[in-house]
Amino acid sequence: MTCLADLPCLWRAPTSVSGPALLRVQKYLPQAVQVDPADAAAQADALNRMTEDHVLVIAADTLPYSALPSLSLDPVLAGLQQPYAYLCRNTVTEEFTDISGPAVWPRDVLIAAVAASASLPRPGAVIPTAMAQWYCNPDARTAFENGFKATRELMPQADTQTGMSNLVLRASIGADAQYGTGWIMGACHALLEKYDPHTAQTLEDTALADTALRAQRAVDLCRQVRLDTDFTVFALSPGESRMVKDAVFALPPAARYRDLADLLDQAGKAGRARASLYREAAAWQWGDGDRTVVSSKASAKPL
Amino acid sequence: MKVADIPVVFLSYDEPWADEFYADLLSKAPGAQRVHGVKGLDACHKAAAEKAGAQWFITVDADTLVDPAFFDVTIPPEYLNERCRIEWASRNAVNGLSYGNGSVKVWPRSLVRDMRTHEAAPKGVYSVDHEIGRNRETNSGGYGIQLPEIYSTTHPAETPLHGFRWGYREGIRLSTPHEHSFRGRGFMDHLTYPQLRRLRVCCSVGGHAPNGDWMIYGARLGVLANHLGDWDRNNINDFDWFNRLWTDTVLPRLNGRSGTSRYSDITWDVDALRAESDGVAQRIQDELGFEIVSPQAEVSRFVAEHIEEARSPSVVDAMGFMYLKGQYLPKDPETARRMFDVGTILNLSASYNNIARMQHLGQGGPVDLAAAQQNYEIAITKDNRFAPFHLATLLAETDPPTPALTARIDALVDLSKERGFDPPDPVPQPRCDT
Incomplete structure (x- = not known):
């Protein structure tokens, strides 16, 4: 099984980047190739020199967790030939966000995407586990x-x-x-x-x-x-x-699990099996439906 | 079985609003019965079991309002057994938390008959909760199945006394570490994350609600009593003790007329209460190092409105384990494996370890040592304490002996020990000839 540490890593960060992002990427993803996100040619060149089918993409304001490299490539999501990402924790609010989440891209899809635009679209498939911080407050x-x-x-x-x-x-x-x-x-x-x-x-x-x-x-x-x-x-x-x-913000919201489950439903039998696990995971944490708060009595102070 | 088919018992003791809340329950569950005025939380549950006269019964606390939708819930038949209590968390109308306090529960009569908790606990045994599944000394045994939906709201501060008593009890319960003996500065490091989170909210949020300041004051005093000295925590089971504390000590200090309450003729000095409460908070912060905040009423309301607690993901793994072992639930390795698979999605190290165990031992499928090793390794990276030991066992059983292997096995066993798992049976060492 392929670990993310075994994948080539494109670190889309200008050479001026420093501080926590630089330290974390150097420490946890030593294979990362740093390229300026504004330089499409440099990105294409770096990607063309890579040989694996999938590439781990890290943004300049992402602080990866130490556990990220040891994760396995998700076989079902990788098979969809679309990018998928992990959640981040916002360094100010600590909410779970898909902004600047570490992402796994099929290399050919990524080559096309960097040629089309300087800013990569956010993957639609997001695994509801935080694997990085979005460092949104350097100044x-x-x-x-x-x-x-x-x-x-x-x-x-x-x-x-x-x-x-x-x-x-x-x-x-x-x-x-x-x-x-x-x-x-x-x-x-x-x-x-x-x-x-x-x-x-x-x-x-x-x-x-x-x-x-x-x-x-x-x-x-x-x-x-x-x-x-x-x-x-x-x-x-x-x-x-x-x-x-x-x-x-102790746990990712139920919608994150259900959104991924909806996407996995389209990924054949294996995808549907995984989808049901994600729905169950959401249900065990948050319940199946909307939370009910009783406020029917006049004596009760509803929230 | 549908919830509507299980007898419901309303538990009240001295709550002036209890008749209203019971009437509300009767409007939703017309057959609901009532146990009133039975002293002691162990005794009143036994009285409820007797009143219900059935194999299972539901309890609704006197400060809890139940959603009508609860009575449409269907309970999976395997959960209904002699040793499992089933519960649905309740949302606290004052501070927004939602957990077991005030929850609606389905009890097996036999479990209630056998337990000796609270005032009935054996002499010298700490018991301020039913502690289902956690405390063998109180015969609680069994297991509490916490289902994720919320069907009730609890209103713990309808009078100053009840708000104070609720806060004090929660201050004690939530600030007591699992290893009950620890007290004093740094107690927070011995609490679980949900305990700590809830304790901070109980000691901080609610000032916007009627009698909410009393709840907060009680919670803060409970923390102080629990950790500054060797005060007997079991006192909180004795409501006569509470009444004496209230009448002799608390009320005289805060006498005044600016505070009033709907269900009580007690009045108090609102500013004095807040000043006293903030003084206690300051002591807790200074002497115990536990941060408490005192938000303005509008901020308190804001916080209470936005708190939404999920259930603990570890329930999934625990239930998987029960299915695997046939403990309290029917033995069913396939369901166990599914629960553990859900656990891995929730990032639970224990679920990776349990899947590895199943693969290692061929439970619910063929032995798959390669997969087992991989899942042990993942569990180890997620700080599981059992996985290093089990991986050491697997390696000792299967790999050809070398000095390097022996060293790795030793390192794994040491890692398990460091993480708190030190079983009496050592790992079989591979014979090494060099």
Whole structure:
């Protein structure tokens, strides 16, 4: 059985990358070939020099876990001739995300994808196990930008209860993380929908440069979001933020298992067998249906 | 069997709202019976078993409201046996947690008859829970099957006294490590992750709800009592002791008129309660190193609204093991293997180890040593404590003896020991001639 450590690894990171990402990739994926994601020719050249059918792809802001290399290539997903990925944990909110997840690509599909666009599409198949962190907060401005983008991306789901809850949490927690208040500011701007990310960041430039100003601005922006929108967000204190992360993001949500199961249903008999295991896994953790909260009595204080 | 076909017993003791909640239960389960005023949690469950007069019965606590959909649930027949308690977690209406506290449960009469827990525990035995499947000294034995759906909401703080008592009991229970003897600074390192997570929420969240501050204060005092000194934890089984603590110590300190409660004529000083509670939190933080927060009411409500707990994935592996061994559930290696396969999806090291064991020993299929070795290796990378020992056994049985193999076997056995598994039977060593 092929381990991911045995696969060639394309590390899509500019030469300027440093810090935790560099250390983790060097330590856990020593076979990684670093290429600039903006340089299609260099990527194609690197891929053409590889001989295996599949390639492990790591983004510049991904911090792989030590367990990643020892994972086996998933035979069913690999057989689909589509890329598949693992979840990441957001370094500010600790939520499970498919942004910057370590991905396994069929090499020929990857060659076509890098030729088509500088940014790779996110794989549709995501295994609901976190195998890396999405390092979204190396500095305050990047944290702001990522908070804005990730929140904006989720906004179409605001009309569902789960989507609304995810959005509100995304803009409320993170004060305990490095530059987490920058993330909260970016998320709040996305919820306010007044400015594009570049304009918003320019407006907040002074606050982003100062720790105390950032903390105050995060509180102010949360208040503004509460006043101007339906999103009830609060800039939680570092201790409150840690508590909520522990209580809310202990395990990947059921939808992650069910989404993968739906995809596996299309992968023949072996895929359907795996799909049923993923559905069972979701059901054992979260139940089969929606959670029911009783609030039928007047004396009861519904949540 | 459908839940609706099992007798339901409502358990109340001194809750002023109990008549209302019982009426609510009767509207959903018209045949529900009631046990009221029986002192002691062991005794009242035995009284419920007698009242139900059936092989199995369902208990609903006095502070719990049940969803009508619960009565449409069908229970798999193999779960209904003499030693398994089946439970569905309840959502706490004050702090948003959902776990066994306030859960609705199906009990086998024989299990209840045999257990000696809480006030009935043998002298000197710590027992503040039914501890189904965990405590042989209290004869609980059996196994608690925790099913993932939630069909009830528990309202533990309908009066100040009940909120305080609930908080104190949970503060003790959740802050008590599995090895009961450990107390003091660093106790958090001895708790399971769900215990720690729930304890922090119990000590922090609820200030937005009526009497929620009492719940939090009780939980904080419980932690303090549990870990600063050698106080007898079994006191929390004695509701007379609680009444004395409440009347003689707690209320006089917090006397006032700003706080009122719907089901009680007690009044108190809201600010004094919060100040006292925050003082206890500070002591816990300073002297025990456990971080507690005191959010404003609106933040407390926000947190409670967004907490959603999943069930522990380890239930899957535990049930697989019971199917494999025929322990409490019918022996069924095929179902066992399926449960372990689900466990691997949930990243459980124990499930990899159990699959390896099945392949190693030819349980439920032919012996497959290569696959067994691979799964042992995965379990080892996931910090399983049994897998190194079992892999050592496999290698000793199968590989040609060499000095390198002997060294590897020794290293694996040492690894198991380091992780807390040190069986009395040593691994058979391969004979090595060089």
